[in-house]
Amino acid sequence: MSTSTDSPAGRSGSRSGGTNSPAGGVAWAFWLRSLNEVTRVRGALIGTSIAPLVFLLGTSGQFGRLVGLPGFPTDSYLSWIIPLCCLQGAGFAGAAAGANLARDIEQGWFDRLLVAPVARPLLVLGPVLGAITRSMVPVTLVLIVGVLIGGEVTGGVLGIVALYVASAGFCTVAAMWAIAIAVHFRTQQAGPLMQMSVFLGVFLSTAYTPQPLLKGWLEDVARVNPVSHILELARQSTVSGIDLSLAHTWPGLVALAALVAVFGALAMIGLRRMGR
Amino acid sequence: MSGPASSSPPAVSVHGLERAFKGGIKAVDGLDLEVREGEVYGFLGPNGAGKTTTVRILVTLLKPTAGEARVAGFDVVSQADAVRRNIGVALQEAAIDPLMTGRELLRMQGALHGMKGAQARSRAEELLDRVGLTDAGGRRVGQYSGGMRRRLDLAMALVHRPKVLFLDEPTTGLDPTSRSALWREVRSLNDDGTTVFLTTQYLEEAEQLADRVGIIAGGSLVAEGTPAELKAHVGEPTLHVDLAPESDVAAARVALSAVGPLVDCQDDARVAIRAARGKATVPLAIRALDEAGIAVESVEVESPTLDDVFAAVTGSTLEGATQGASADQAEVPA
Numbered sequence: 001m002s003t004s005t006d007s008p009a010g011r012s013g014s015r016s017g018g019t020n021s022p023a024g025g026v027a028w029a030f031w032l033r034s035l036n037e038v039t040r041v042r043g044a045l046i047g048t049s050i051a052p053l054v055f056l057l058g059t060s061g062q063f064g065r066l067v068g069l070p071g072f073p074t075d076s077y078l079s080w081i082i083p084l085c086c087l088q089g090a091g092f093a094g095a096a097a098g099a100n101l102a103r104d105i106e107q108g109w110f111d112r113l114l115v116a117p118v119a120r121p122l123l124v125l126g127p128v129l130g131a132i133t134r135s136m137v138p139v140t141l142v143l144i145v146g147v148l149i150g151g152e153v154t155g156g157v158l159g160i161v162a163l164y165v166a167s168a169g170f171c172t173v174a175a176m177w178a179i180a181i182a183v184h185f186r187t188q189q190a191g192p193l194m195q196m197s198v199f200l201g202v203f204l205s206t207a208y209t210p211q212p213l214l215k216g217w218l219e220d221v222a223r224v225n226p227v228s229h230i231l232e233l234a235r236q237s238t239v240s241g242i243d244l245s246l247a248h249t250w251p252g253l254v255a256l257a258a259l260v261a262v263f264g265a266l267a268m269i270g271l272r273r274m275g276r
Numbered sequence: 277m278s279g280p281a282s283s284s285p286p287a288v289s290v291h292g293l294e295r296a297f298k299g300g301i302k303a304v305d306g307l308d309l310e311v312r313e314g315e316v317y318g319f320l321g322p323n324g325a326g327k328t329t330t331v332r333i334l335v336t337l338l339k340p341t342a343g344e345a346r347v348a349g350f351d352v353v354s355q356a357d358a359v360r361r362n363i364g365v366a367l368q369e370a371a372i373d374p375l376m377t378g379r380e381l382l383r384m385q386g387a388l389h390g391m392k393g394a395q396a397r398s399r400a401e402e403l404l405d406r407v408g409l410t411d412a413g414g415r416r417v418g419q420y421s422g423g424m425r426r427r428l429d430l431a432m433a434l435v436h437r438p439k440v441l442f443l444d445e446p447t448t449g450l451d452p453t454s455r456s457a458l459w460r461e462v463r464s465l466n467d468d469g470t471t472v473f474l475t476t477q478y479l480e481e482a483e484q485l486a487d488r489v490g491i492i493a494g495g496s497l498v499a500e501g502t503p504a505e506l507k508a509h510v511g512e513p514t515l516h517v518d519l520a521p522e523s524d525v526a527a528a529r530v531a532l533s534a535v536g537p538l539v540d541c542q543d544d545a546r547v548a549i550r551a552a553r554g555k556a557t558v559p560l561a562i563r564a565l566d567e568a569g570i571a572v573e574s575v576e577v578e579s580p581t582l583d584d585v586f587a588a589v590t591g592s593t594l595e596g597a598t599q600g601a602s603a604d605q606a607e608v609p610a
Contacts, residue, residue, distance in 0.1 A: 020390075021388060021389055025392070029383075029384045036375040040416075113388070116388040117361040118388055275337055275338050
């Protein structure tokens with residue numbers, strides 16, 4: 001090692017305390033790092049992209065005839081299922097942010113971030129931004145493949161925007177939920193709980209059939225499940241029977257905002273408790 | 277070592293610090309200590325003594341359940357952000373993202389401490405050079421050796437030129453060469469004015485680096501002082517003389533008793549005396565034996581070690597004690 005001078009006189013500022021580091025630079029640094037999870041891990045995107053694609057193809061084949069039921073808002077089950085698969089891909093990308101954070105906690109990396117003069121919300125925001133970025137790959141792939149095999153983009157550009165907003169929002173919700181679990185359990189063993197929650201959230205919604213065609217308890221659950229509203233927001237892109245309208249947009253946006261607020265608060269509470 | 281600046285406020289001050297965990301177990305129990313600005317403070321203790329818990333409190337990773345701790349003049353609970361801005365931390369395991377390169381990690385660390393792009397890049401290069409990793413800076417850290425990771429970990433802790441550097445068992449698991457390199461760097465940093473709070477299980481490390489040593493056991497400080505003070509507290513050095521075969525042991529004992537008080541010795545061919553003047557006693561002893569016509573095979577001055585200090589204050593020995601140098605030996609031709 002060389003011994004270059006690093007004298008106290010050269011120290012940046014008087015270091016009398018002061019504010020945290022600028023949020024933009026920190027968020028950028030976290031975002032860049034999060035991209036390594038896909039750019040430097042061989043095959044990292046294959047799983048998260050293939051799964052929703054397989055689901056898209058399998059489900060449209062198995063349940064394709066449901067569109068014949070009275071009250072089904074489209075005659076293309078593929079168009080019905082594309083937004084669901086996009087949301088699933090985005091949700092699992094979000095849940096992966098929690099699993100990655102749990103790994104960082106276990107391996108001690110997160111301690112390094114905690115001892116940096118960084119505003120605590122950025123420790124949550126960084127992984128979320130990374131997850132949103134990563135989620136765009138399966139969402140785009142599903143959309144492209146879906147359209148190539150016969151799906152319709154009935155909502156035009158604005159409909160696509162709605163699909164991406166819903167996907168990014170759902171990814172954010174899933175990421176915050178998963179981060180809340182990660183900072184609570186502080187182990188990668190909590191990973192299945194993160195993934196399962198996303199799966200259940202989607203499964204207990206209007207994922208496969210419209211709400212009027214659901215029966216019994218599932219209909220009741222789907223009615224109050226905010227994921228149903230988020231799906232409705234996304235389906236403005238491809239489902240001809242769901243018009244692009246404010247009435248179909250705001251419930252999804254409110255659902256996203258509410259879930260982000262709740263799970264974001266849970267994540268922050270968990271983060272604060274880490275040092276107690 | 278740069279030596280403490282006595283007029284400055286303490287770099288670390290801890291009063292009545294406690295940290296209890298579930299079940300009422302107190303990892304830290306009424307700890308009091310002060311680290312002066314500019315000194316290397318060795319925090320010594322075995323596993324489970326409370327070292328790491330104390331460090332985690334001081335670096336704001338853990339809240340105390342009682343007492344007060346200030347680092348760089350700031351309270352670790354109510355002014356945690358200010359503490360974070362003034363400290364550098366290299367924790368027990370060099371937790372470094374293996375997917376990133378050394379250069380990227382240093383730049384990221386710069387960003388976390390508010391540096392702009394060019395500033396962070398320049399600082400990263402400076403630190404890579406400082407810790408001898410310039411050539412490896414573009415490689416992913418997953419390909420680094422343990423010693424390289426430790427050096428990078430240290431460099432990351434230095435990015436923002438911290439006032440107080442916390443090193444938690446920095447050389448655990450390193451080979452002797454890597455350990456020596458890290459010690460040199462710590463000394464160099466301290467020469468530059470950085471206060472270093474060093475926890476270690478290795479006595480040699482504490483003796484080599486620390487201006488003062490605090491010994492923790494059961495969550496409390498049981499002894500504190502310079503290594504020399506602590507060792508003097510245990511006792512004076514002992515001079516052991518191995519006599520040549522057929523030498524007159526009784527005559528040797530008489531001759532050496534004029535140099536220092538005799539000490540009981542199990543070996544018949546060996547005579548031992550207290551050596552209050554340490555190594556300076558050696559020529560006196562040799563001269564006395566020579567004048568008495570007694571041939572000598574070897575002479576050894578055995579000083580009390582920090583392990584002796586630890587044993588004296590806690591009643592047990594310290595893990596890693598075998599790494600400590602315990603004797604200064606001089607072979608003397610017969």
